[in-house]
Amino acid sequence: MSNELIDFVIVSVALLAIGIYGLSVKRNFIRMLFAVEIIINAANLNLVAFARFLPHSGGQTFALFSIAIAAAEVAVGLALIIVAYRMYKNIDVANFRSLKG
Amino acid sequence: MVDTLFLGIAVLTIVSAIAALEMRSLIYGGIALMGTLGGIAGFFILLDSPFVALFQIAVYVGSIAVLILFTIMLVKRELIFQKKEDPKRRYAGIGLMLIIMISLGAVIFNSGLSSITTEEPSVDYREIGEDFLTYYWPALVVMALVLSSSITGAMILARRHDGVEDEQRTD
Incomplete structure (x- = not known):
């Protein structure tokens, strides 16, 4: 195998940084969900990369669990987007004021 | 390389x-x-x-x-x-991204990770199946429950509340 562990970890760090940028800058609900997805994928990449280089099957098992839980998270997130859009006619999180103190 | x-x-x-x-x-x-x-x-x-x-x-x-x-x-x-986004917030976000990239990248480059390579064969997918059904079976059951409850919750959340369905149901 010609690729080393550190290559995959560096790509994962880059994806994590891009995801944090999106989460802190964007105020659009759907784009924030994109950023969360990117961060989750960076974590999965890390799990599978370490599982390959140890080698141990636990990393792949955890990655599969993580993918399934992320699917549930996206389903709930998209339902929340639809509810918020119906209530506020907007998907900008700055307009969602009913939970503000 | x-x-x-x-x-x-x-x-x-x-x-x-x-x-x-x-x-x-x-x-x-x-x-x-x-x-x-x-x-x-x-x-x-x-x-x-x-x-x-x-x-x-x-x-x-x-x-x-x-x-x-x-x-x-x-x-x-x-x-x-x-x-719609605030340019100040945007520059701050780009700065945060670069700080995270550079600091985490420096930590990783200076750690022992760069010397790890492997010549061993990869994990067989049969092992993953065995893991799922032996050691991790409670987690598998909990995951199934979480998935089904979150799908049900999503459908309940996204349901319409204008009462049209209820009227139709009574008819």
Whole structure:
């Protein structure tokens, strides 16, 4: 195998940084969900990369669990987007004021 | 040393991740997100984990991305193209991104990770199946319950509350 562990970890760090940028800058609900997805994928990449280089099957098992839980998270997130859009006619999180103190 | 295939997939993944966040139209952003998720699946294949790669393609590229695209299409047209953001916040975000990249990258480069290579064969996917059904079976059951309850919760959340269905039901 010609690729080393550190290559995959560096790509994962880059994806994590891009995801944090999106989460802190964007105020659009759907784009924030994109950023969360990117961060989750960076974590999965890390799990599978370490599982390959140890080698141990636990990393792949955890990655599969993580993918399934992320699917549930996206389903709930998209339902929340639809509810918020119906209530506020907007998907900008700055307009969602009913939970503000 | 990295090979060209790794480099190509890395460029595809990172460029489409940036495009997913920066494209003006949310629909093109969703399609770029599909590129990122598919690139991650390519990394899984490079890491000799074809089972996780197939799972990633089936769940992420196949269902989550399509679900996101349909949700985007339910939203009004002007909102899809709306891009309102504070330039100050944007520069702060770019600074935060660079700080995270540089500091974490420096930590990783100086750690012992750079000397780790392996010549051992990869994990067989039969082991993953055995893991799921022996050691992790309670987690598998809990995951099934979480998935079904979250799908039910999502449907209850997204239900209409205008009472039309109730009237029809009484008729």
